Amino acid sequence: MTTSETIHDEDVRITLIGAGTIGLSFAALHLSHLRDASRLTIFDTRDDLASYVHSNLPKYLPPEQHASVSQIKLATSLPSAVGKATIIQEQGPENAAFKTAIWAEIEEHAPEDALFWSSTSGIPASVQSQKMKDASRLLVVHPYNPPHIMPLLEVVPSPSTSDAVVERTVSFWRARGRTPVVVKKECTGFVANRLAFALLRESIHLVRSGVVTVEELDRIVETSMGPRWAVAGPFKSYHAGGGAGGLEAFMKNIGGTVQACWDDLGDVRVGEGQGWEEDIYAQTREAYGVVDTGLRDRTTKRVLEVVEEEKSKG
Amino acid sequence: MTTSETIHDEDVRITLIGAGTIGLSFAALHLSHLRDASRLTIFDTRDDLASYVHSNLPKYLPPEQHASVSQIKLATSLPSAVGKATIIQEQGPENAAFKTAIWAEIEEHAPEDALFWSSTSGIPASVQSQKMKDASRLLVVHPYNPPHIMPLLEVVPSPSTSDAVVERTVSFWRARGRTPVVVKKECTGFVANRLAFALLRESIHLVRSGVVTVEELDRIVETSMGPRWAVAGPFKSYHAGGGAGGLEAFMKNIGGTVQACWDDLGDVRVGEGQGWEEDIYAQTREAYGVVDTGLRDRTTKRVLEVVEEEKSKG
Secondary structure: OOHHHOOOHHHOOEEEEOOOHHHHHHHHHHHOOOOOHHHEEEEOOOOOHHHHHHHHHHHHOOHHHHHHHHHOEEEOOHHHHHOOOOEEEEOOOOOHHHHHHHHHHHHHHOOOOOEEEEOOOOOOHHHHOOOOOOHHHEEEEEEOOOOOOOOEEEEEEOOOOOHHHHHHHHHHHHHOOOEEEEOOOOOOOOOHHHHHHHHHHHHHHHHHOOOOOHHHHHHHHHOOHHHHHHHOOHHHHHHHHOHHHHHHHHHHHHHHHHHHHHHHOOOOOOOOOOOHHHHHHHHHHHHHOOOOHHHHHHHHHHHHHHHHHHHHHO | OOHHHOOOHHHOOEEEEOOOHHHHHHHHHHHOOOOOHHHEEEEOOOOOHHHHHHHHHHHHOOHHHHHHHHHOEEEOOHHHHHOOOOEEEEOOOOOHHHHHHHHHHHHHHOOOOOEEEEOOOOOOHHHHOOOOOOHHHEEEEEEOOOOOOOOEEEEEEOOOOOHHHHHHHHHHHHHOOOEEEEOOOOOOOOOHHHHHHHHHHHHHHHHHOOOOOHHHHHHHHHOOHHHHHHHOOHHHHHHHHOHHHHHHHHHHHHHHHHHHHHHHOOOOOOOOOOOHHHHHHHHHHHHHOOOOHHHHHHHHHHHHHHHHHHHHHO
């Protein structure tokens, strides 16, 4: 990467398109790295944008940063929102027509070397860039919710995205202590959601089969693979489980049980009349009411801190 | 539960059948709760049992407990090993014939009200108890490896196991600050492994499809669902993700992507000639060599501590 391709922090101007929960969480993340909050612009077409941002964004910020909220630029006109941006990060409606149209419009008004990032969880850059003149500028930067807490960013280029754009994106996030991982092929749901949804499907199946309740299933995950995978992912964990012989020895020992489980995994479907929804929704509401996400986020942050701390001790 | 059913700590005498890694890890866990280490017996038919236990068990223990290792009773004769035990916990070979035979023999020599627990990951109590006179005494107590660190114990009764035995088992583990969860039906792999293996299958599929490497996949899990699920299991997490509308609102928003991922999940198989093994084993060895499980266990312990700490703050 040549120096001219690097975004120097003092030159960063970020425009967020869409001020939903993901937008506000990214705003909080960016604010914690920008010396000058006026280099952050939030664009949204909602009428009450100023009062909405001023009353909701502080919830994502430590008290000492609340004052910076008033310095953020708010915009309801797209051309002026993106005219001077070096990074444009989109988290609008999950709707291909909306995204395809807005990127063509953004491209018209944004500086030539600005980076274009979409936070979409499902619409690949190759679809979103269809009306752009230069599709090499756009890629997906998919966070794990909420992005101001979770380190992961799935960086998913389309086949048209240029390598330089991927590199500038990865280096931006690394410099901020986050964990960008480049997903080499556009695929349905990218990686994190596919993995989590595979486990969710089996979770629904087991609850529906009367094996455990919703709450028991959560407790099982919270006291086993959750803390384990916070420290070592599935391959590393099973590799350790095999001792000196590694993953291969593990599969030699327990591969029969692994295959028997795979053969027996349940198949459930999403949608009206599938039978499981009403039961699972009711159990979940009953168990948790409205979740205290403040507590969840504080705890998750401490989990990430101790993992880093122990790693740095070696 | 009546008082007569409770095991009072001062009366506990535990015999572990099998001194592999699970056996030693359970020995370490029990030692940290027993005031008198001579109330723990380890039975194993290996010739070098004494030197093996004395050189390996201390690795699982904090330094101040090393001295207690020499007070543990070691046994190579089954009748004398179980004759006075109140709890007999088996982690021998994963082999139905072995387990069926040993429980019949244990039943002959153990006190009438001793609890019988198997650590098996795959052979249900209804199979293991087939040659017992009284099948109501046996159940599975399946740990998540290593049990001296991980709180979860899957308690899996057979249809014959008595409620009193389940209750005494759960209350024993609760009193030791662990998390026993009763699995209501015997099913292949119980719950934790089924869930983890569902995610593992998709992990292998994504690596094999060239979407990410083994190491990138682990990093994705370690920086997203791992720390999240250490704090809130999948149902609670998605319930929070739906805001005030909960899981139902979450599925309304993103159910289309969930189903699209489910439809697209890969199917891989375990076994010679399946193609993925060589590649995945090589990548994993290359990435990790031999994993430092000491570091992993210390970090996991701290993760569990901060989760408990924040929970108790509310």
